[in-house]
Amino acid sequence: MGLARQKLSATPDIGFWKLCGSGTGEGFTPRPNTAVYAILATWPDLATAQARTADGAVHARHAGEAAESWHIFLRPVSARGAWTGAAPFIPHDDTGIGPIAALTRATLRPAKAAQFWRRVPDISQVIGADPNVLFKIGIGEVPLLHQVTFSIWPDAATMARFARADGPHARAIAAVRAGDWFAEELYARFRLLDTRGTWGGTDPLSERTQAA
Secondary structure: OHHHHHHHHOOOOOOOEEEEEEEOOOOOOOOEEEEEEEEEEOOOOHHHHHHHHHHOHHHHHHHHHOOOOEEEEEEEEEEEEOEOOEOOOOOOOOOOOOOEEEEEEEEEOHHHHHHHHHHHHHHHHHHHHOOOOOEEEEEEOOOOOEEEEEEEEOOHHHHHHHHHOOOHHHHHHHHHHHHOOEEEEEEEEEEEEEEEEOEOOEOOOHHHHHHO
16 A cells, blocks of 8 residues: 555545555554555546546556455545645535544544543444444554544434433543644545445445435
8 A cells, every 4th residue: 555655646536545554454553554545536526536536557457456346436525634734635415415424533642542542332332233234444654543434324313312412422522622632633524325345245335325
């Protein structure tokens, strides 16, 4: 993945981009999973995103070398905060129909990292037990200090109920605010547009995408 930086930055039409690793299991652990990686990138429009992720040098090479790959195409509908000092997602008008994705990204203050990671297993267990979540993974740029959580839900109401319900997730958010754990943070929501490829031998969102 590290060798992809130069070619990815030279990809036509690409905007903001990040290369990320993942944690073991569903990604919500500090122990890295050397088999699963993610590329996050912004593009001018859906057609460009679909074309460049199919024929771009980096994406094509990784697709050829990987056991499988899965692309998720999204439109940002809300965003606040910053990622390495940038505001990468420009919100669009939202139809309010269909699955919605949530992305949270944070740079942990080193002195607070241990407190943060102690809470992660409880949060992971709760989200894993939620029958409504369609997909979830934890990724990150720098192990332990730069973390990203990504999840997809049937609709905004379902996602909001999970986020606001009393439990490990809500208590962790309260602790973050009270303890000033993050040096930088970003929260974004996206509407699902399309998918391509497989994850674990299937497309986790295929039925939802067709219905939408």
